[in-house]
Amino acid sequence: MGLLETTEQESLRETARRFVHERMPLSHVRQLRDSGAPDGLSRETWRELAGLGLAGIMIPVSHGGMGLGWTELGLVLEECGRTLAPTPMMSTVVLGSTALTLGGTASQLGDWLRPIASGEKLLALAHDEGTRHAPYGVGTRASLGSDGYRIQGEKALVLDGHLADALIVVARTSGSSGEREGLTLFLVPAQSHGLHVTRTLLVDSRNAARVRLDEVLARPEDILGTLDRGAEVLDPLLDRARVALSAEMLGGLVEAFESTLTQLKSRKQFGVAIGSFQALKHRVARLHCEVSLTRAIITEALHAIDEDRSNVPLLASAAKARASDTFLHVANEAIQLHGGMGVTDACDIGLFLKRARVAAMTFGDGHFHRDHFARLRGY
């Protein structure tokens, strides 16, 4: 399977691009931020996007989706990333529907996939705790009682947690924090008693929440995947989420890079376009190389998932590390090269740096992934 885009993929990209630029340009997230919109995204726009089939892009046709692959999803996410469009793509499409596909029962699939594809229902993954991404660092406990499991714990950086109709909660049913064994995934309705969700206002004006679970009840049939062996779903789920988020980040960093290029060609100092200064040329030429490498590894990782290659975990880790480091580097350089205007809130370029920071920390930054990659490679 080649890495080049097919004509079908190009036309899908074009559809997404057009929609995003018309309905969710950069002013969209800015307006949501400045108006203090409590949701932090527009459900109406989301339903429109779903109307184009993009919410169900990877959901099987039999469940109301388009039945396409990760490469196609990546193209759409990249286009969303270009305008930092706040959508439940990551929470609901990438995390939610993938978790279901990887571990859901026929009844769970039947309940959720169609309303996800239609844009009616949202899901969220409540996984990380503490202050950084740690796949098995789960202290939240689910203890079996007479009426089912009682879940107790706190979750951080739950994407779209305040909007979701149900949360996929990663809890520990045995073992202790740090161990791969003993994790279980529960599909918990948002209205559950004892579930406290607080939206957090992050620097990127996107959507995440803290979740406190206070003796939340979950029944055995709410388990997603296998008891104690949740990592079998969680591991591939996280790898896919890393690649998908990287694809979104690619859109953001490419956009930041391109606006910087435009700035270099148009902004004048000392009577000439600043892009004629060789020191700046070499810096952006190096950025270009980094951007190309980032695109290459993300494309490769998306294809690898579609082809179910055994090196998906390695590629996912490399892609997320590279996307995180490149996005931060590009955004910092972009601000510097925009000069004084670059640090004002009036200029859009700062929004990319803010997004870069949050996206980098989500599902592991470069530092996390270098360690993770080394473990995967056995060193």
Added chain:
Amino acid sequence: MGLLETTEQESLRETARRFVHERMPLSHVRQLRDSGAPDGLSRETWRELAGLGLAGIMIPVSHGGMGLGWTELGLVLEECGRTLAPTPMMSTVVLGSTALTLGGTASQLGDWLRPIASGEKLLALAHDEGTRHAPYGVGTRASLGSDGYRIQGEKALVLDGHLADALIVVARTSGSSGEREGLTLFLVPAQSHGLHVTRTLLVDSRNAARVRLDEVLARPEDILGTLDRGAEVLDPLLDRARVALSAEMLGGLVEAFESTLTQLKSRKQFGVAIGSFQALKHRVARLHCEVSLTRAIITEALHAIDEDRSNVPLLASAAKARASDTFLHVANEAIQLHGGMGVTDACDIGLFLKRARVAAMTFGDGHFHRDHFARLRGY
């Protein structure tokens, strides 16, 4: 005590500079290398240098030295570093005489300091083992028998080991490798039975040896410092050696930087001096900043030793880390900016890169010292 150079210091620097440029220019080390000189340095030139008082620069006047301080020694080492002059300054003056001053008995001082100052005798420190600097990673054992201590072990990167009249051997008299307690320093004559010294030919064409100690006999009166508490001498000795080597490295990196500047001003491409290209300007301007910071921290560290400040270990670590990283960076950039000629053996600039690599690994590179510094700071 100010950091600025006094007029006395300036004139000392001038003396050293003149001698080094006349008697040990860059062609000196090249010629020693190409002629395959077995010593790897010229003893005659060393005696001349000693004749100027520079071998005994820090040795008390009462023992035939000049009784000056580390700041002065640093100036001389910097000038030696400019031409990569191979001298026993590090082995004999910095390590040898300092070890004696820190821990020697009156009789040891009486035996050694005067012939060191006159350039007649050379010393060496046999300390590191294995493949990298590890202050307490000493596996060489000295076991007390009826006739004295029997030393058994192997030492690497013993500067001037093949030339020394005696070796200061760091051996373990109790405890195990990695522990600070249990080290003892022995002053062992070069002719000792069981002492096998092999000169190693390093990439910088300077002088180091491997030493194998095969049941080498040392008497209790050969101990330098206190039994089992050798670290009390070793720790300050290594700190001083790090700063002194950094001062030598400063000379090398400044010289490499300055020849690169000259090259930028004289070499033409596309009809103009390559130093007029802004991308190169910014790179050398950044190098200049690094060089200035390197000089600042080294000067500060030398003064701190002279003033016996309590933060000498921190400053020594910071100085050696910075000198190592800057020297390697400057040398790499220097070669690149010299273009094709820079990678030929005919061009001198490559000699600086070679020296940078060896000097960086000696007494700990940047990586070692960041860890060391963190330990000193308690984190």
Added chain:
Amino acid sequence: MSSADSDERFRESVRCWLEESCPPSMRTPMGGEEDEVWGGSRGGFASPDQRLWLERMASRGFTAPTWPVEYGGAGLAPARAGILEEELRRLGCRPPLHSLGLWMLGPVLLRFGSEEQKRRHLPPIARGAVRWCQGYSEPEAGSDLAGVKTRAVLEGDHYVVSGQKLWTSHAAVSDGMFCLVRTGADSSRHEGLGFLLVDLSSPGVDVRPIRLISGESPFCETFFDDVRVPVENLVGQPGQGWKIAMSLLEFERAWISRLGDADFAREEPLEVLARRYLGEECGRLSDAVLRDRIAQLDMDRLCNASAVRHAVEALEAGRGLGPESSALKLQAMELRQRWRELKVELAGFQGLGWEGPGFSAEELRLTRDWLRSRANSIEGGTSEIHLNIIAKRVLGLPD
């Protein structure tokens, strides 16, 4: 000998006076911005001691030790000013006044101003009664000051000023602005610039705060719409503005000292943050890679502090720094950026907050400070401009 003796007597009298006059609360380490006194008619004091300390120091001319007594200074020779400085440091006294008037406008007036200008402007600066801000940059003239477009047209005994200034820090709380304006019809770039003092309470002045990526900021945009400025407010000759502005670019001592380690030392050390957010293992920070980066930064702080101390000593010894100050500024600012960035990184998820709930005030500060620090390499001359200066004026590389 007798000069040394009299210096010693001076030192003792100063020490004695300081011990009597400096309120104990003014001898504690500086905390945040509220501990800085910037004076001016719109400024205030966070505590009565701040006011007392400023008044006492100003009464002796010690806010501007080397300025002549008739201009509100103490008329001290540099050596004596050095002694005063040492004694202030010894006692841990806070600076009584932060002021662009003291650091920038004052030296300009002493060198280029008329006698009348000195008598009129310097004493209120020394007392902290008038606060000045700087108006150099414009929307189309960022790093390229010669591109200034604001016009000052002479009409009788007034200049009529129209145009727009950007990055005028603290303009909203200042009384006056010293700015570069185009006085001549002369359109050529460096000539035709004048150095003009503008009263910000004049009709036609409009000051609007600038919001940064980090939120609120002291920066403003200042618009001049036919503002009438008396002709005697022009410093030097009409075409001399460029020369005057350039003379300020070689930052002086107070400014250079601020590049040192003091503001790092006031903050929570990196390893304390790291311990909180990453934890420890076997008595060491548990993450060896971040530990390595923390140590790198702490070492770089030492290097930077040494370089700044060296520069300050050179200045005290009467040696000018010249363009070398660009290197100090560049590395000090980039060090601050790396420090802010590493702090946010250490805080992990807790470094991502914009507003509560879920984040402590300190955590929100981390994030905002990190964003704010992106401007460090732009304000006061971009890093690129400083690299140009180093390449050309320190290293002598050809154009």
Added chain:
Amino acid sequence: MSSADSDERFRESVRCWLEESCPPSMRTPMGGEEDEVWGGSRGGFASPDQRLWLERMASRGFTAPTWPVEYGGAGLAPARAGILEEELRRLGCRPPLHSLGLWMLGPVLLRFGSEEQKRRHLPPIARGAVRWCQGYSEPEAGSDLAGVKTRAVLEGDHYVVSGQKLWTSHAAVSDGMFCLVRTGADSSRHEGLGFLLVDLSSPGVDVRPIRLISGESPFCETFFDDVRVPVENLVGQPGQGWKIAMSLLEFERAWISRLGDADFAREEPLEVLARRYLGEECGRLSDAVLRDRIAQLDMDRLCNASAVRHAVEALEAGRGLGPESSALKLQAMELRQRWRELKVELAGFQGLGWEGPGFSAEELRLTRDWLRSRANSIEGGTSEIHLNIIAKRVLGLPD
């Protein structure tokens, strides 16, 4: 359908032929340089199988699959050449011939050469009978090829060539050199250059090897002292040399593929070195900081390999890479430099040796390879030149 059918038949016949014709030893992974066959009258074979494999492939024109049959090629359409390539890869066949003649001079002659030049020079290249080297650089013209000074003065039916070429790799073992010479009296920079084929056995040619910082090297300095070259050895028109040389700068496929991961894969992985020199703790490399750098480099290898694979696919699909090849070259070369540097660093004291005793042959190799790699960012266009090309031709930044 019928074309696909016939492609399938072609594939089967090729596969069948390769399985019969490729000696088993030529199907093992390449080791060091001795496994490369470069041909030419002064070259040799490290094994009889090498010779056999080259002869067999050449007999079918498969060393130059797309060249016309009359010039020693196989006359295959690109799709067929792709099939051949795939089958060679499938079987793990080694390349039968490495050759600048195949990669560089051949394409130039096909595009710019006369019929007579093609007939004369291409078949021996395809057979590996004649080895060519490149003569572009000169002492005063490093990155700036327009500064070439070597003169070729027309005297009757010969050019008389005088001058000096630098970095003529393998000139000492080559038969001919294709070089840029100044044919016109015209001193202007790009015009007046010609692309000339010089027989290195001609009187007046003096080839001297260049010693690098890493020791011996394949590079040479080549001196021309009134060397007589028949006028029919000029390719294209007298002023066309620049254009011809530039057409080669957009490296083609074989060259791009070599930027991928294959040569890393042939070497000992970093973690194996690290385990040897640093040891392990709890089943992991004991030094977390170096582990982080190893992982970074391994990840960057993956990125580079993906980028190269992407580029090769684009080329196979008939899309030119253009100046984008500069980015591939730049990053591939700098990756190799970082790899070499990290290896030396991992080896610690054992990475410092120049000659024995005390160092294994592999350790000495590490050191030499590291030094040699410093030239990676200079040869084949300096990194700076590639950055210029990217800025101008990929990103469209103004001059």
